[in-house]
Amino acid sequence: MIIQVISAFIATAAFSILFYLPKKYILNAGMAGGLGWFIYLLAMNSCKDKAFANLCATFIVALISHILARVYKTPVTMFLIPGIIPLVPGAGMYQIVHSFLYSEIDSAANYFFETLKMAGAIALGIFVVDTFFRAMINKKKN
Amino acid sequence: MNYKTLFKTAMLAGEIMAQSGAETFRVEDTMIRILKTSNLQGVQVYAATTGVMATLSDPNIEPISEVLRINNRVNNLSRINEVNQISRDICDGMISIEEAYDKLILARNKQTYSRFIIAIATIVSTGGFAGLFGGSIIDCIIAAINGLIIVMIGKILGKRVESYFMIDAAKSFSIAAITMLCTVFINNINSEIIIIGSIMPLVPGIPITNAIRDTLQGDYMSGTARAVEAFVISVGITIGIGFGMGFFNLLERMFVL
Known part of the structure; x- marks a missing residue:
């Protein structure tokens, strides 16, 4: 598991370069990605539900991105996008195609709904944290 | 003023x-x-x-x-x-x-990073993603080679082909075909992890995240536009993988027969 988290860190940091993230934020983005994957693995260990694990991990990643964005006074996107990447259901896409190719329609449908659920979990995680921080800003303004 | x-x-x-x-x-x-x-x-x-x-x-x-x-x-x-x-x-x-x-x-x-650094980052990230999904060292190395191929295809097709859809399909096609070829020559590798790790640089991370945030913000036009963008990119990747694996299947059958 430690190896997986370390590779999540490396992968996210390298990946953020593909999005032209400024140099000074690369380590932070890598940390967000590594932490997100760590939470995902922890949640997977305890409840074995991918969508729930995705929800927990997205929640933490979004929270950290918002905090880092406040600290560095940059847009939240800087940390949110690299951090979310390990959680994006690329595996689901592969499994859908694989099942289709080998005519396993049942499992293809299964993977399709699982992928949808995971994407929905990511959306929900981001949504909750975004709303929370927006509420804080609105409160400050009043 | x-x-x-x-x-x-x-x-x-x-x-x-x-x-x-x-x-x-x-x-x-x-x-x-x-x-x-x-x-x-x-x-x-x-x-x-x-x-x-x-x-x-x-x-x-x-x-x-x-x-x-x-x-x-x-x-x-x-x-x-x-x-x-x-x-x-x-x-x-x-x-x-x-x-x-x-x-x-x-x-x-301003050019933030040179092409060379982008290429290196692609290779490192595909290798890293294979590790993230629980692959062994050999899996990571093959995924990194796939990363190199993504970079090369991007360089060859980038200027000639206008549609991102076809470029993505071509990239994931070669990823799938090469990975399946490797399974013939090398034992004990996990083709699933390698393919998933290698397609990660193609996966539409920014459109997905922005689609969610735009839609929840009330910008439904941009939200749906980005969601469609993400969907089209995913379809391109999946078609590529499908063709790559189907192609390999065909070869396998031809050689067995």
Whole structure:
């Protein structure tokens, strides 16, 4: 598991370069990605539900991105996008195609709904944290 | 105050942000903030993924308005960051509008990383993603080789083929075909992990994240546009993988028979 988290860190940091993230934020983005994957693995260990694990991990990643964005006074996107990447259901896409190719329609449908659920979990995680921080800003303004 | 220059600056800021993959509300917010420094009454901005328009009006002046079509969107977070910083400086009165305009032009033309670094990053990230999904060292190395192939295909096709859909399909096709070939020659490798790790650089991370945030913000036009963008990219990748694996299947059968 430690190896997986370390590779999540490396992968996210390298990946953020593909999005032209400024140099000074690369380590932070890598940390967000590594932490997100760590939470995902922890949640997977305890409840074995991918969508729930995705929800927990997205929640933490979004929270950290918002905090880092406040600290560095940059847009939240800087940390949110690299951090979310390990959680994006690329595996689901592969499994859908694989099942289709080998005519396993049942499992293809299964993977399709699982992928949808995971994407929905990511959306929900981001949504909750975004709303929370927006509420804080609105409160400050009043 | 020269309203024309101010307006040009705001439009340029919006253009760079929209081109670099910023969320729609950020594009609008940045432009509104810059235009509001004029203290005029009528400030209207509308932004979408494919275009930006704005109007600056007041009873005392001739209204200025402009429509700008956005083509060639490339995800570039450091440009978003820089434009964000410049607009903050304008609002705080730290720099003049003329300076800001020059800085924006510089930001638009700045190359953050060289092609070589991007290539290295692609290779490292595919290898890293294979490790993230629980692959062994050999899996990571094969995924890294796939990363190199993604870079090479991008270089060959990037200038010749206009459609991103076909480029993505070609990339994932070669990933799948090469990985399946490797399974013949090397024992104990996990083709699933390698393929999933290698397609990660193609996966539409920015469109997905922005689709969610735009939709929840109430920008339904941009939200759906980005969701469709993400969907089309995913379909391109899946078709590529499907063809790659089907192609290998065919070869396998031909050689067995």
